[in-house]
Amino acid sequence: MNKGMYQKEILLTVGFTLLFLVLGHAASIFVLFPGLQGSWMWGFPVHYIVPLLLGWFGLTAASILFTLVMNKFDDDMEAMVKGSRSAKQVPSQTMSASKGD
Amino acid sequence: MGEQSFYITNLPLAMGVVIALFAIFYYIGWSSSRKTTTTGDLYAAGFTIGPVTNGLAMSATWASLATFMGLSGLILALKAPFVFLWIQWAISIPLITLLYGTTLRRMEVYTPASFIKMRYGNSCTVVIAGWMILTMVMYALGQMIGLGQAFEILFGIPYITALIIAGVATVGFITLGGMLGASYNAAFQMIVMTIALVVPMGAIMKVMGSSGWWFPPLAYGDMVPAMLAAVPDFFDTHYDYRWYFALIPAFTLGPIALPHLAMRVFTATSVKSARWAVVWFNLFLGFLFSGGYIVGFAGNFYTATTGTVITKPDQIIFILNVIYNPEWVTAFVVGGALAAGLSTVAGNLMAVAALVGHDLLSVFAPNMETKTKLRIGYVALGLGGLIAILLAFNPPKFLVTSILWAFGLLASAVTPAILLGVWWKEANRLAMFISSLFCGITYIIISPHVLPNIVVGNGVTAALGMASGLITVPLSFGMFIILSLIFNRIPALSAYAPTEEDKRMIDRIHGWGDDYDEKRYASVVWPLIAVVGCVAVFFWGMVPWA
Numbered sequence: 001m002n003k004g005m006y007q008k009e010i011l012l013t014v015g016f017t018l019l020f021l022v023l024g025h026a027a028s029i030f031v032l033f034p035g036l037q038g039s040w041m042w043g044f045p046v047h048y049i050v051p052l053l054l055g056w057f058g059l060t061a062a063s064i065l066f067t068l069v070m071n072k073f074d075d076d077m078e079a080m081v082k083g084s085r086s087a088k089q090v091p092s093q094t095m096s097a098s099k100g101d
Numbered sequence: 102m103g104e105q106s107f108y109i110t111n112l113p114l115a116m117g118v119v120i121a122l123f124a125i126f127y128y129i130g131w132s133s134s135r136k137t138t139t140t141g142d143l144y145a146a147g148f149t150i151g152p153v154t155n156g157l158a159m160s161a162t163w164a165s166l167a168t169f170m171g172l173s174g175l176i177l178a179l180k181a182p183f184v185f186l187w188i189q190w191a192i193s194i195p196l197i198t199l200l201y202g203t204t205l206r207r208m209e210v211y212t213p214a215s216f217i218k219m220r221y222g223n224s225c226t227v228v229i230a231g232w233m234i235l236t237m238v239m240y241a242l243g244q245m246i247g248l249g250q251a252f253e254i255l256f257g258i259p260y261i262t263a264l265i266i267a268g269v270a271t272v273g274f275i276t277l278g279g280m281l282g283a284s285y286n287a288a289f290q291m292i293v294m295t296i297a298l299v300v301p302m303g304a305i306m307k308v309m310g311s312s313g314w315w316f317p318p319l320a321y322g323d324m325v326p327a328m329l330a331a332v333p334d335f336f337d338t339h340y341d342y343r344w345y346f347a348l349i350p351a352f353t354l355g356p357i358a359l360p361h362l363a364m365r366v367f368t369a370t371s372v373k374s375a376r377w378a379v380v381w382f383n384l385f386l387g388f389l390f391s392g393g394y395i396v397g398f399a400g401n402f403y404t405a406t407t408g409t410v411i412t413k414p415d416q417i418i419f420i421l422n423v424i425y426n427p428e429w430v431t432a433f434v435v436g437g438a439l440a441a442g443l444s445t446v447a448g449n450l451m452a453v454a455a456l457v458g459h460d461l462l463s464v465f466a467p468n469m470e471t472k473t474k475l476r477i478g479y480v481a482l483g484l485g486g487l488i489a490i491l492l493a494f495n496p497p498k499f500l501v502t503s504i505l506w507a508f509g510l511l512a513s514a515v516t517p518a519i520l521l522g523v524w525w526k527e528a529n530r531l532a533m534f535i536s537s538l539f540c541g542i543t544y545i546i547i548s549p550h551v552l553p554n555i556v557v558g559n560g561v562t563a564a565l566g567m568a569s570g571l572i573t574v575p576l577s578f579g580m581f582i583i584l585s586l587i588f589n590r591i592p593a594l595s596a597y598a599p600t601e602e603d604k605r606m607i608d609r610i611h612g613w614g615d616d617y618d619e620k621r622y623a624s625v626v627w628p629l630i631a632v633v634g635c636v637a638v639f640f641w642g643m644v645p646w647a
Contacts, residue, residue: 002616006618006621009611013199013200016195016199017196017199017200020192020195020196020199021192021349021353023192024188024189024190024191024192024353025189025345025348025349025353026188027185027188027338027345028185028342028345028346028348030338031338031340031341031342031345032342032345037338042319042320042322043321043322043323043324043325044322044325044336045325045336047336047338048181048184048336049319049322051185051188052184052188052319052391052394053319055188055189055191055387055390056191056383056387056388056390056391057387059191059192059195059383059387060380060383060384060387062195063195063376063379063380063382063383064380066195066199066376066379067373067376067377067379067380070199070203070376071373071376074372074373074612077612077613078612081612081613081614081616084616085614085615085616
């Protein structure tokens with residue numbers, strides 16, 4: 001198997017899962033570390049507005065990254081599968097050609 | 102000030118708004134129905150929906166009346182923690198797409214249960230489809246309650262009458278257009294509900310004295326000092342870390358298995374298009390969600406500063422509009438609620454139709470003609486709607502209760518089957534069957550709704566299924582993994598072990614084509630590490646709640 005591609009798929013999946021989880025659950029970070037609370041941003045307590053912004057614009061940015069990276073991964077995977085398929089076909093074609101001779 | 106009733110007095114205006122909107126929805130459904138000729142058209146819109154339309158439709162399907170009405174209603178009761186609870190739902194579609202949506206899209210399946218049938222066989226399909234249908238009906242129940250309440254405000258008629266009118270009209274329009282109609286209607290409905298939620302809030306904020314009326318979702322910071330004077334604990338986090346952690350098993354992992362959300366991913370023209378739809382989804386949904394938070398904020402501010410008692414908190418968005426805006430604006434807001442409810446009920450009932458007409462019938466009557474299956478699917482759709490209407494006759498205080506509780510059930514009984522089925526070749530069909538049934542039933546038993554004497558947690562934490570989910574979700578994952586490892590090594594149970602064809606299928610749906618390798622997605626160590634984590638969370642969930 002192409003171990004590199006497999007590991008890349010697993011790492012990307014775990015990485016993006018964690019990224020989405022952190023962005024969607026940013027409020028729990030402020031609960032876990034209460035010292036982060038107490039500041040203000042745009043008139044709101046920071047523990048309110050930051051999770052809200054991360055859950056909207058942060059997730060949108062992460063989704064763009066996810067789409068670009070995973071679509072590129074699909075292209076690489078497709079090229080690799082095609083490559084290994086044609087590599088298997090070439091020797092058999094060579095064999096049949098030599099039989100014809 | 103005491104309890105008040107809030108209705109629109111101009112009945113012709115209210116009727117005009119509803120008739121105009123329904124006319125548009127029915128037209129879109131009718132024009133789409135002319136293109137619906139195959140099963141793929143009915144359940145997956147012929148795999149033709151582009152990223153922007155799909156992003157809008159995903160948002161509309163997800164953002165139901167729970168967002169339009171229930172969100173502000175529960176912010177009224179729980180304040181900022183309910184905002185934090187809501188934010189995390191935006192990761193549902195990204196996670197579905199990442200973890201299995203694109204993988205199953207390659208198979209061109211109509212529902213996640215179609216995958217369950219190919220991966221685990223018939224008995225498991227019946228169990229999973231059963232849980233999904235139950236969840237869809239519970240979900241539709243919440244929408245029907247909201248639609249009934251919206252019509253109640255709009256026409257000033259009793260709730261039950263309003264419910265019947267709204268319910269029948271809704272089921273009719275969904276039956277007409279299939280998934281094509283549902284997709285294009287959902288995209289249109291997302292635009293209507295966003296405008297109806299956000300724009301009138303700008304006018305309300307202006308009257309309330311905010312200079313940020315030009316952008317309601319984020320610009321109400323100047324109202325915060327007045328809010329803190331009226332409701333000092335509005336922004337408090339209130340609960341301990343475990344409460345926030347419990348959102349993950351019940352409310353993040355549950356919606357991952359929602360069939361009507363997954364079906365939106367499956368309607369995409371390609372795997373890549375499905376991912377781009379996720380970007381649009383997050384942009385649109387974030388705008389709508391943030392609009393919902395300001396409604397809850399303004400509702401708290403209004404009730405605290407005026408002393409008004411709201412008996413039906415879910416109606417706060419209409420009440421604010423009745424008080425602060427002209428009647429035609431309120432009528433349009435109710436139209437937005439209509440759009441919100443219809444788009445989600447459409448998704449729910451289409452999922453019921455696909456689960457019955459495609460997945461269950463392929464188990465019980467595999468040789469039945471496609472036309473007959475389609476007809477039975479339509480009947481199931483109608484029946485699902487009817488059951489939801491009947492259940493809504495006696496609604497809970499908050500419409501989101503039934504919906505959120507159903508999420509925990511899905512996370513306990515269905516999510517492990519899908520995720521482990523896609524990512525782990527060792528997943529055993531008997532282990533799936535036992536863990537899904539056992540943990541689903543346990544979740545129902547230890548929640549307060551069926552057997553109130555046997556309950557884990559208390560108050561809203563128990564009612565929404567968070568306390569029970571923190572126990573049954575890790576139990577389900579852990580049990581499934583351990584039982585799979587044991588059963589796969591017992592020769593007498595070899596019939597339940599994954600076959601080589603099952604394993605080859607997993608490689609194929611991950612894009613490997615014919616390049617099969619036994620060792621891929623077959624680790625034993627990592628699942629065992631996951632079990633250790635599940636055990637820790639399980640015992641944490643068993644600790645009594647404060």
